Amino acid sequence: QVQLVESGGGLVQAGGSLRLSCAASGRTFSAYTMGWFRQAPGKEREFVAGISWSGGRTDYVDSVKGRFTISRDNGKNTLYLQMNSLKPEDTAVYYCAATVRTILVRTTFEYNYWGQGTQVTVSS
Numbered sequence: 001q002v003q004l005v006e007s008g009g010g011l012v013q014a015g016g017s018l019r020l021s022c023a024a025s026g027r028t029f030s031a032y033t034m035g036w037f038r039q040a041p042g043k044e045r046e047f048v049a050g051i052s053w054s055g056g057r058t059d060y061v062d063s064v065k066g067r068f069t070i071s072r073d074n075g076k077n078t079l080y081l082q083m084n085s086l087k088p089e090d091t092a093v094y095y096c097a098a099t100v101r102t103i104l105v106r107t108t109f110e111y112n113y114w115g116q117g118t119q120v121t122v123s124s
Helices: none
Strands: 002-007 010-013 018-026 033-039 046-051 058-060 068-073 078-083 092-099 118-123
Touching (some): 018 033
Antiparallel strands (some): 002 018, 018 078, 033 046, 033 092, 068 078
């Protein structure tokens, strides 16, 4: 089992940047494929980005490609999401999640562990 705690959210103007962090504790962090999801008010939780256990493979939803970068530091048990060129439509609660699957997956039911979320608000 792994525990996940997100941080780094906040209020930013359109065009600005934020870096989210997800600190993991418990079972070996490097054993998990990791992902970032987001959920806007009234909408379903959606996949944003995923990364393999080694960091060698990544996956992004089309709407964030070229703007967001997912990365991980297994020595620090931490997952990151660098978000640049933010848009108002990026406003949501952002969640990190861990899965025991060894391939990159995008559906919420594939992920076994979730953080509590961090709010990102982008003003126009």
